[in-house]
Amino acid sequence: MNIESMRWRAVYSDGGELWQEKDGKTAKYADIDRSKLMFFDLVEDDVVKYRLFFDDPKKRLIFRIRTVMRAGEGLQRIVLLGWQKTVKEGNIQAVMYIHEDDRVLFASAWDKLPEPYGPPSFEGYDFELK
Amino acid sequence: MVATVTIRRHHGATPTKTDITTLNTRACTDDGVTPTGNPTANPIPIVAGNTKYSYWIVTRLSADTTPTGTINNLKWYSDGTNSLGTGVTCVGNNASAYVQATGTAGDTGTVLNTTNYANLSANPTNVFAWTSGSTLSLAGSISNPDTGDFGDYFVYQIVVNGDTASPGATAQETFTFQYDET
Numbered sequence: 296m297n298i299e300s301m302r303w304r305a306v307y308s309d310g311g312e313l314w315q316e317k318d319g320k321t322a323k324y325a326d327i328d329r330s331k332l333m334f335f336d337l338v339e340d341d342v343v344k345y346r347l348f349f350d351d352p353k354k355r356l357i358f359r360i361r362t363v364m365r366a367g368e369g370l371q372r373i374v375l376l377g378w379q380k381t382v383k384e385g386n387i388q389a390v391m392y393i394h395e396d397d398r399v400l401f402a403s404a405w406d407k408l409p410e411p412y413g414p415p416s417f418e419g420y421d422f423e424l425k
Numbered sequence: 426m427v428a429t430v431t432i433r434r435h436h437g438a439t440p441t442k443t444d445i446t447t448l449n450t451r452a453c454t455d456d457g458v459t460p461t462g463n464p465t466a467n468p469i470p471i472v473a474g475n476t477k478y479s480y481w482i483v484t485r486l487s488a489d490t491t492p493t494g495t496i497n498n499l500k501w502y503s504d505g506t507n508s509l510g511t512g513v514t515c516v517g518n519n520a521s522a523y524v525q526a527t528g529t530a531g532d533t534g535t536v537l538n539t540t541n542y543a544n545l546s547a548n549p550t551n552v553f554a555w556t557s558g559s560t561l562s563l564a565g566s567i568s569n570p571d572t573g574d575f576g577d578y579f580v581y582q583i584v585v586n587g588d589t590a591s592p593g594a595t596a597q598e599t600f601t602f603q604y605d606e607t
């Protein structure tokens with residue numbers, strides 16, 4: 296997946312859609328109406344490469360583009376795509392770490408994996424926690 | 426669109442900010458020397474019985490284009506192995522503001538500590554202790570429509586033991602900045 300050209304699309308339960316970029320308009324991640332989110336897609340060249348299904352209203356979307364910059368060596372990008380849910384035992388997360396060559400690592404955010412597979416921060420993302 | 430972000434080395438009084446994202450940058454005993462490529466002026470001398478320091482090096486992320494949403498979760502880490510050679514170490518820490526490096530050009534830089542660099546979060550420590558499994562978190566974020574410098578600075582300094590170090594260029598080290606965006 297080419298992360299530079301990839302775009303996300305939110306598909307709602309009422310049939311509506313919100314595209315990150317379409318027809319000259321740009322939407323922000325915070326603009327997604329999570330109350331009626333049914334699918335969250337990553338689209339490249341009009342092809343849905345990855346799709347998350349929100350069948351449970353308690354599942355909350357996680358999406359980030361992680362950039363690793365090594366001075367003198369350029370950069371590497373990974374997409375974090377998954378969901379979190381608050382259950383009796385606490386907050387659980389399931390996140391795919393998608394590389395540009397489409398290798399995917401699927402992990403819980405609490406696996407304590409070394410970077411670049413650490414958990415996202417929710418600072419400034421209060422809307423993801425509701 | 427993904428934001429265009431670079432690593433900038435800050436030096437000089439103003440300061441000047443040089444993009445080092447894809448370039449080598451060199452530590453020496455001068456704040457005005459070209460910070461990229463392989464300049465040979467003002468190396469850190471090796472003097473028996475003395476410890477000499479590079480001028481401290483100040484780095485920070487900068488967004489040339491704004492993110493669609495927000496950039497946050499900034500981290501800094503090394504590869505965990507000091508490959509600079511016997512008698513050569515690197516210490517550093519994060520800082521909330523820029524302080525121009527000082528010292529005696531061609532001899533030694535001023536020691537990096539919270540007295541000489543008041544905005545340093547704490548006295549510097551061995552940078553190789555920060556690894557992919559134990560990162561240094563940097564405060565700060567940037568959100569649409571802003572561009573420019575953001576987040577904490579990472580400041581480091583090369584330390585040369587005059588009794589054990591050997592002359593010549595050291596092996597190269599690679600340091601990592603990491604961030605998330607939406």
